[in-house]
Amino acid sequence: MLLGLGVQGIVMTAIGLGALIFFHELGHFIACRLTGTRVEAFSIGFGPELFGWTRGNTRYRFALIPLGGYVKMAAENPGDAKSDAPDEFPNKSFSARLFIMANGVIFNVILAFVLFVGAFGAGVSFGSPEIGQTTPGGAGWEAGLREGDVVKQINGANLLSFRDIATEVAFSGADETLTFTIQRGDETLDLAVTPRYSTEMGMPTIGVMPGAEPGLHVEDKGAYARAGGRSGDVPIAVGGNRLHSPRDLFEALTHEAGLASPGAKSVPVRLRVRRADGTQADLSMDLPLEDRRQLGVRPYSGTRVDSVSHELKGLIRVGDVVTSIENVAVTDLSILDRMKDRRVTQLTVARDNKPVVVTLKQPMTLHGLSRLVRARRDAKGARVTPVPGLAAARAGVRVGDRIKAIGSKKVSSWSDLQGAVAASKGDQIAVTLQRGDEIVEVKVAPGGFADPSELGFAHRPKMTLHKETGLGAVMKLGWQRTVVFMKQVTLTIRGLVTRRVSAKHIGGPIALAQVTYQMFDHGWGKYLYILAIISINLAVLNMLPIPVLDGGQIVLLCAEKIRGKPLPDRVIGYLQLVGMVLILGLIVLAFWNDIGRLIGES
Secondary structure, three states: OEEEEHHHHHHHHHHHHHHHHHHHHHHHHHHHHHHOOOEEEEEEEEEEEEEEEEEEEEEEEEEEEEEEEEEOOOOOOOOOOOOOOOOOHHHHHHHHHHHHHHHHHHHHHHHHHHHHHHHHOOOOOEOOOEEEEEEEOOOHHHHOOOOOOOEEOOOOOOOHHHHHHHHHHHHHOOOOOEEEEEEEOOOEEEEOOOOOEOOOOHHHHHHHHEOOOEEEEEEEOOHHHOOOOOOOEEEEEEEEEEEEOOOOOOOOHHHHHOOOOOOOOOEEEEEEEEEEOEEEEEEEEEEEEOEEEEOOEEEEOOOEEEEEEEHOOOOOOOOOEEEEOOOOOOOHHHHHHOOOOEEEEEEEEEEEEEEEEEEEEEEEEEEHHHHOOEEEEOOOOOOOEEEOHHHHHOOOOOOEEEEEEEEEEEEOOHHHHHHHHHHHOOOOOOEEEEOOOEEEEEOOOOOOOHHHHHHHHHEEEEEEEEEOOOOHHHHHHHHHHHHHHHHHHHHHHHHHOOEEEEEEEEOOOHHHHHHHHHHOOOOHHHHHHHHHHHHHHHHHHHHOOOOOOOHHHHHHHHHHHHHHHOOOOOHHHHHHHHHHHHHHHHHHHHHHHHHHHHHHHH
């Protein structure tokens, strides 16, 4: 396979992208025919000709480099021999030349609309706009978005997929508050969400993940299947500890790996699952361990509240220090989610140096409370909180201890700590701690680290099928998507220019080929849908005011109209050279990003 594509993938990608390029150039060609402009060459691709034929005055050709195409008109370029012949491009009226230059873009928009109509007629599956995991302390979390919420609209715009949520957020204005209309059970709620710019993602985000199906998708030959597991099983407990959501399964299995003895290659785990028929089953299997090891610690958070979710605002404030919950002293808010099922109705906080008793509006578990109140993690330092039951806790590491060294390696940050543990050898690690004014050394027998997906199962994202049967409905939806994506591509370009969107998100031919094939693998509807999106991209990008692109040619035409005569050939030549350099730079950047992604996936 080439880049993950089989022969079928290569063929379908070539056919799809070739059709988009052909249709764009066909728009220019038809405009030339309608205006009586002579076409000397109609080329799909650039560079040396692979094959072609001549008919009338036009050479039809397929070229080696399939990164575009062109229609060569008589006397079009600087330096071409010119005459007074009425079929030469420079001798046509301003409106005729403008029509020729714009018609390629017009045809791409028309094609996108037709493809969207075909896609929704065939049926397109999208990731459901349902919220899965929310990042504690993130913008969505603080605004009150919860797992299971279905986002119906953002600022009144209807959504089809989870990707639409990310897109609307990514292109929001700086510090712009968005109105999320959500369905939560039988309720419809409006929540105000203010995205935050993520330097890691290179765009504004709100810290939410897509919802997942509760049932597992199981590989036939994996350890889970050999233990009697089936697709559709819903995990409800690991080792007797109840699970609350799909993400809890992976946390629980990672915890089980941390209990492994030094040197162990696997650790036995027991899952309780609920079957499709409502019955329950206990499954036992060995969880393979990786070469990495873990101490079983988290970055220390402490008890000072850094962020509060929407539900508890008015009861708990940022800056409050949680001193006790149900009269039990609290040392670190980050470990509350390990005490999942204990019920909470009351907690005590220190506010302005005075104790304040907070009574919750309704009882909740410690697990639930941990999702609503967060402290700021000390990720830059090496102050830690041991996870109950794992290696560091068993060795006597305490909440708030600062790790100074692992063996002979000094530690001053969380990344230092992770690297030192990964490089350590032996069944026990000497860990030097600073505890107040005291230096303490303990011996820790590190636990294992596992990738739970090695068991041969995964949670699939929730999907929603959109299929229209009425011609009016499918055309309306097709046009809405055409407008939406024209707006999105335009905003993407604006975001790149203003650096609100990172250039690392630019993809090139490799990414296009992979995405196109993956969509074909999901059916004709998704294949047509992604081709429609690419057609919109071609339309908008070609309208950029860069010489050699249609938009640049239109700008030159307008300059000629204003001056009353064409720009000098020398000036046009320089401008086209600059445009070519810009385009080549963009192609190099796109290939660089593609190759980087391929290396990251390998």
